[in-house]
Amino acid sequence: MGSSYFYMEFLFAWVSLLKDAGYSNPALFALEYTLVPEATYPTQVQQTLAGYKYVLSVIEDSSRICVSGDSAGATLILSLLLCLSNYSSLKNQMPGVAVPISPWTVIISPKNQDTPSDYLNAESLHLYGSQYMGTKVSVDDSLVSPGRCKDLGWWRRASPTLGWLFVWGAGEVFAPETRELIGTLREAGVRVDEREEKGWIHAWPVVKLFLCNGQEERQSGLRSMVSFMRERMPDVKRM
Secondary structure (H helix, E strand, O other): OOOOHHHHHHHHHHHHHHHHOOOOOOOOOOOOOOOOOOOOOOHHHHHHHHHHHHHHHHHOOHHHOEEEEEOHHHHHHHHHHHHHOOOOOOOOOOOOEEEEEOOOOOOOOOOOOOOOOOOOOHHHHHHHHHHHHOOOOOOOOOOOOHHHOOOHHHHHHHOOOOOEEEEEEOOOOOHHHHHHHHHHHHHOOOOEEEEEEOOOOOOHHHHHHHHOOOHHHHOHHHHHHHHHHHHHOOOHHHO
């Protein structure tokens, strides 16, 4: 669980669907970051930043980049974007789009409560969140818990140039904090699309690959993501 290998079918299916959508040479970079308790913040954010710098060295045009992750991976994407906006050498190289899937926006939050259907539980989240934060940062630090950032100007600077797509399940633990972050971004005046899947749980685009039978339903989350990318990043000849 949590490694790039666990997501292999998801990643291969994504590339295949991008080709079907007309992208002639889509490439996917998956970051293998250090999990807790082997390392704490800011190690994982620094690794995510290093990965983004590598992608920039290959792509050069940052508007052709989509950054995405699910759960804690989505947290790192949000932290990365906040971080990039403060770098003098990188603030003008924001990605084109961002697709956070079921983001863990606030690491320790009273709103992260058990639900009747979700497989995540608040007690484990508190344990893993505490391990991630370590002892040297505040629970309210925006780079640790991006949902704590209420600075609208910072979010405007940190937003991808072509917009956001948030994907989450209506029955998951993180739903309340996800809705609140989307509200903050809209208050900041940035482009935000959303797909809240009714009756579904945490990271449903990944989970559906394991639980559903028909190909259309198994790939429904990925198809939504690719459709969004195709709309916002239409220059297929360059990709």
